[in-house]
Amino acid sequence: MDNCIFCKIARREIPSNKIYEDEEILAFNDINPAAPIHFLLIPKLHIDSLSATEDNHQDLLGKMLLLAPKLAKEQGCEDGFRTIINTGRVGGQEIFHLHFHIIGGRERLPVMIHHG
Template sequence: MSHDPNCLFCKIVAGQIPSRKVYEDEHILAFHDIHPWAPVHILLIPKQHLSSLAEATDAHAEVLGRMTVLAPKLMRELGVTNGFRTVINTGADGGQEVYHLHMHVMGGPRPWAKG
């Protein structure tokens, strides 16, 4: 499995930096965002280092599909019942800050309307 020793999220996957885990399997880690924009705001990341969605290939289709299917399951488990938003920021112009692909999943009343 690919790993970047300088990547913040790779360090979280390796257990070098603590996180509030929501879910983990051999391919995906989900944890609470440390700067939430919504009452429930989690990040889903592939454990394998992938710098951004722009770098994804057919080889990543399975893990990306798993992340997409996992998001609503985790939102239900976390009590989100009236909808949620998924966001993948890609590249500098797309607002990506950590260069390890991650899906924001935000639920609660109008999570995108943060002041």
């Protein structure tokens, strides 16, 4: 996608603070971190959201999920981290390119959703 900011980052048209890259996946620090450790894990292939994934994305999604804890530990999340995938407008997705937020580096992260 020509106007997608994450596609531009993957193509190196926009700089990022990269922490990992291979042929299919890129990980980089979030520019507006919610915690001391906050990076994004994206597929280089443009997929709008988790809802847009199909059977042929299974290997890519599995690779991303297996990579998340390895990178989290390398970045300093020794005792846990949070993985967030916002999906769609109602789910809080702001950039419509599938991405995982990996967040940690605090004693304990705050509760995400309060029951009411």
